Amino acid sequence: MPDPFRVLVLNQVSASGLKRLPSDTYVVGKEVTDPDAVLLRSADMHAMDIPPGVKAIGRCGAGTNNIPVAAMSARGVPVFNAPGANANAVKELVLAGMLMAARNLAPAQRFVDLLDPGAADLEKAVEAGKKDFAGTELAGQTLGIIGLGKIGSLVADAAIKLGMNVLGYDPEITVDAAWSLPAQVKKAAGVNDVLKSANFITLHVPLLDATRNLVNAKNLALAKQGAVLLNFSREGVVDDEAVLAALDRKDLGWYVCDFPGSRILRHARVIALPHLGASTHEAEENCAVMVADQLRDFLEHGNIANAVNFPNVSMERESRFRVAIANANVPNMLGQISTAMARAGLNIHTMVNKSRGDMAYTLVDVDSPVGEEVIAALKRIGGVLAVRYLPQP
Numbered sequence: 185m186p187d188p189f190r191v192l193v194l195n196q197v198s199a200s201g202l203k204r205l206p207s208d209t210y211v212v213g214k215e216v217t218d219p220d221a222v223l224l225r226s227a228d229m230h231a232m233d234i235p236p237g238v239k240a241i242g243r244c245g246a247g248t249n250n251i252p253v254a255a256m257s258a259r260g261v262p263v264f265n266a267p268g269a270n271a272n273a274v275k276e277l278v279l280a281g282m283l284m285a286a287r288n289l290a291p292a293q294r295f296v297d298l299l300d301p302g303a304a305d306l307e308k309a310v311e312a313g314k315k316d317f318a319g320t321e322l323a324g325q326t327l328g329i330i331g332l333g334k335i336g337s338l339v340a341d342a343a344i345k346l347g348m349n350v351l352g353y354d355p356e357i358t359v360d361a362a363w364s365l366p367a368q369v370k371k372a373a374g375v376n377d378v379l380k381s382a383n384f385i386t387l388h389v390p391l392l393d394a395t396r397n398l399v400n401a402k403n404l405a406l407a408k409q410g411a412v413l414l415n416f417s418r419e420g421v422v423d424d425e426a427v428l429a430a431l432d433r434k435d436l437g438w439y440v441c442d443f444p445g446s447r448i449l450r451h452a453r454v455i456a457l458p459h460l461g462a463s464t465h466e467a468e469e470n471c472a473v474m475v476a477d478q479l480r481d482f483l484e485h486g487n488i489a490n491a492v493n494f495p496n497v498s499m500e501r502e503s504r505f506r507v508a509i510a511n512a513n514v515p516n517m518l519g520q521i522s523t524a525m526a527r528a529g530l531n532i533h534t535m536v537n538k539s540r541g542d543m544a545y546t547l548v549d550v551d552s553p554v555g556e557e558v559i560a561a562l563k564r565i566g567g568v569l570a571v572r573y574l575p576q577p
């Protein structure tokens with residue numbers, strides 16, 4: 185009986201997902217030591233000393249900016265995520281955010297909270313107060329969407345159905361995402377174009393060097409007066425100081441965001457939520473199940489689906505003896521790998537090799553057991569980052 189896989193869990197991950205890792209072959213929990221894999225949501229792994237035995241990381245969500253992806257790539261460790269699994273939850277909260285801003289729901293709620301429940305003129309006070317919270321309807325307004333991936337495209341679809349005009353910008357849109365966009369979405373030339381034209385601007389990009397401070401003092405100066413900015417993306421995508429200045433000048437009407445950094449807390453025109461975008465039972469379950477299944481397929485069979493730093497590679501088992509190799513995407517790796525196997529008298533039954541950027545990944549099924557010396561020889565090949573032997577009973 186092989187040793188069970190050990191999976192360290194860093195956040196509150198849905199039990200439905202954890203159940204996908206059977207207790208006879210997995211030890212899963214928050215106190216697990218010497219883990220083979222880490223499952224998490226938003227815990228910050230940048231400062232963490234990631235144990236050398238970690239073979240995979242599973243982010244039960246979309247964004248991986250909390251994980252040192254480049255360092256994991258250098259170790260040949262895939263970082264899995266759950267594309268689209270929480271997109272509907274975020275879309276619905278974006279709609280809520282637009283409505284909260286358009287209808288002044290936050291100050292209206294505060295007004296009602298302060299009414300005296302015992303007052304004889306309660307109804308009169310309600311009717312007198314409501315004029316301060318009159319708003320606008322969404323239908324007919326223009327929504328600008330920056331980032332048209334899993335979330336952005338769902339937001340576009342919902343906004344069109346609400347009667348909004350939609351303007352989208354995504355310089356790296358995938359073919360699949362482009363196909364899933366409603367035909368009515370108009371293409372913007374850039375962030376400036378979106379800011380100039382939209383009454384509502386919503387951000388759905390990952391936090392990358394290229395997207396840090398994507399919305400800043402320079403482009404906020406172009407915003408339509410009273411425009412509403414929604415940030416369900418990440419804190420660093422927006423320059424908070426610039427937003428505060430734009431709110432104070434009344435250039436922006438509202439800032440709705442899911443990341444209540446210290447600078448924006450308690451501003452009267454900021455609607456801040458505690459990173460709630462993906463916090464629905466459905467999204468938590470979808471993400472955890474998707475990532476746990478991907479992690480299991482990788483740990484047990486070496487197959488890779490939805491790793492942000494690896495190609496998708498999957499191969500049906502054609503023999504009981506499989507070797508999985510992560511290597512740099514440079515010439516002659518396959519030649520060296522097959523030579524090392526041939527030297528040990530191993531016959532390759534079938535193999536698959538794919539690459540993505542600097543990373544390549546190879547699965548090799550051989551006809552007979554693989555000795556430790558072969559695995560050691562494969563590890564010694566320059567450019568090989570990680571080697572795993574995955575025999576089946």
Ligand SMILES: NC(=O)C1=CN([C@@H]2O[C@H](COP(=O)(O)OP(=O)(O)OC[C@H]3O[C@@H](n4cnc5c(N)ncnc54)[C@H](O)[C@@H]3O)[C@@H](O)[C@H]2O)C=CC1
Nearest residue numbers: 246247331332333334335354356388389390416417461462
């Ligand atoms: N508030 C919350 O709880 C949640 C926040 N998020 C955040 O939303 C982000 C997006 O999530 P998904 O839509 O699922 O990811 P996705 O990967 O499907 O879409 C991201 C899109 O952004 C585009 N993009 C990249 N750089 C861009 C740029 N400079 N300008 C315009 N577009 C650019 C990409 O081409 C891609 O189409 C995540 O990376 C995460 O940071 C995601 C889920 C929940």
Ligand SMILES: O=C(O)C(=O)COP(=O)(O)O
Nearest residue numbers: 225226245246247462463
């Ligand atoms: O999926 C994402 O990128 C999110 O921001 C959701 O984060 P969470 O899983 O709720 O900690």
